[in-house]
Amino acid sequence: MLKNDVLPIAAYTDKQWFDLEMRHIFSATWAYAGLVEDLAQPGQFKTVQAGLNSIVIVMGRDYRLRAFHNICRHKGTQLLRAEGTVKKAITCPYHDWTYDLEGELISVPKMNAEFANLDKSCLGLKRASVDVWRGMIWVHPEADAIAVSQWFGDIEPHLGAHQPEKLVEAADYKVVEDIAANWKIVVENYIDHYHLAQLHSGTLNMYDHAKAEFGFIGPHFAFWEPLDSEYAANLEKNASMPLIDHLSADQLGASVPMLFPGIGLGESETSWSVFHITPIAVDRTRVEVRTKVMPASDWQFAKYGARSSKFWQKRIGPKYPSLDASHPLGxxxxxxxxxxxxxxxxxxxxxxxFELGPSAQHGESPIRGHQQVVWQYLKPFADKLVGDK
Ligand SMILES: [Fe+2]
Incomplete structure (x- = not known):
């Protein structure tokens, strides 16, 4: 099935592949669930989809995060939606079964009349795992999942030295895009080194792509490239935003890892972003990007913007200047x-x-690497999968 380390086209177009990925990858690994500041007060909750599982994360009155499967133990109705705050309890809309913030069932309407000897103690919400790592909240559908620090342990030394907790979210930088492509195409594009100097010749030329260093560490991908020398020569003046103040000179550049499955980070000299990829259907993927920057005044940001505008005007431009700005390549x-x-x-x-062309030995090695990781997860179910079309 994995010919020359490459997945068949069916892996991007066939629903059975998608269903197995949802079950055996996205329902069996740690999922990104937001930034720590999303859940700061007791009673605040947030629901996230981790593969096939809807999970609710609640901040308890003891300021501890807990995660539960977001399904009532009676008939499976979804308990909470999106995000918000609950006072003291979580009540199912269907029959008003009510749970406390620790997930214990506390009341059932007409309990004695309707149920013979109902034992509430074994009807608490099913637990999931929740943890915080690098300023982000993570959930895992299993109650006894491997520690998140262990899952990311080997990649951690290869990430940027950014401390997301010291940065603030730039709300106007938030991006949500629904993309008509399989999630693996979006991941592969994110980790592909070969296209950077070509497709992004006018948009990502502030980094020295020729000096990029990258590779897989377990299922996760690390990528680092230094600043372009012209940009770096007068960085303080050329930077469009305040520089991240806790990076040393040799840490200025771009760390662009892809944590498995589908959580990209963009860690640069001026910002820190999460590029969160969620598969919606075999040919549809949602990407949500949240960005943090230095806590500085609007005046400071305006100063950096004004001071650097000349430099960027000369440098940033469309791939095809003849195209209108409404066209992606313009x-x-x-x-x-x-x-x-x-x-x-x-x-x-x-x-x-369509027939897939040859794969670049160095620049496209991340793509083949990612396909191998996906295949490791799906290999046990090979008999259920269709191959080359
Ligand atoms: Fe790209």
Missing amino acids: SADFMQEDIYVCEQQQKSYQSPY
Whole structure:
């Protein structure tokens, strides 16, 4: 099935592949659930989809985070939606079964009349795991999951030295995009070194792609590249935003890892972002990007913007300047450029005339690496999968 380390086209177009990935990858690994500041007060909750599981994370009155499967123990109705605050209890809308913030069942309407000897003690909410790592909240559908610090332990030394807790969210930088492509195409594009100097010739030229260092550490991908020398020569003046103050000179550049499965980080000299990939269907993927920057005044940001504008005006531009700014390749926006090629690729995968071309030895090695990781998870179910189309 994995010919020359490459997954078959069916892996991107066939629903059975998608269903098995949802069950055996996204329901069996740690899922990103937000930033720690999302759940700061007792009673605050947030629901997240971890593969096939809806999970609710609640901040308890003891300021501890707890995670439960978001399903009533009576008939399985979803208990809470999106995010918000509950006072003291979680009540199912169907029959008003009510649980406390520790997940114990505390009341059932007409309990004595309707149920013979109901034992509430074994009807608490099913527990999931929740933990905090690098300023992010993580959940795992299993109650006794491996520690999140252990899951990410080997990749941690290869990440940026950023301390997300010391940064503040730039709310106007939040991006949500629904992309008409399989989640693996979005991941592969994110980790592909070969396209950086070409597709993003006008948008990501502040880094020295030729000096990039990258590779897989277990299932996770590490990527680092230094600043371009012209940008670096006068960094304080050229930076468009305040520089992250806790990075040393040799740490200035871009660390762009992809944590498995589908959690990209963008850790740069001026910002720190989470690029969260959620599979929606075999050919549809949601990406949500949240960005943190130095806590500085609006005046400070304006000062950096004004001082650097000349430098960036000369440097940043669209892939094809003849195109209108509404076209991705005329937008001068690297995310729009990426979405464009991902959607094109997915479309071509439907064509009977499509045949995958050769893979670049160095620049596309991350893509083959990711396909191998996915295959490790799906290999035990190979008999259920269709191969080359
Ligand atoms: Fe890209």
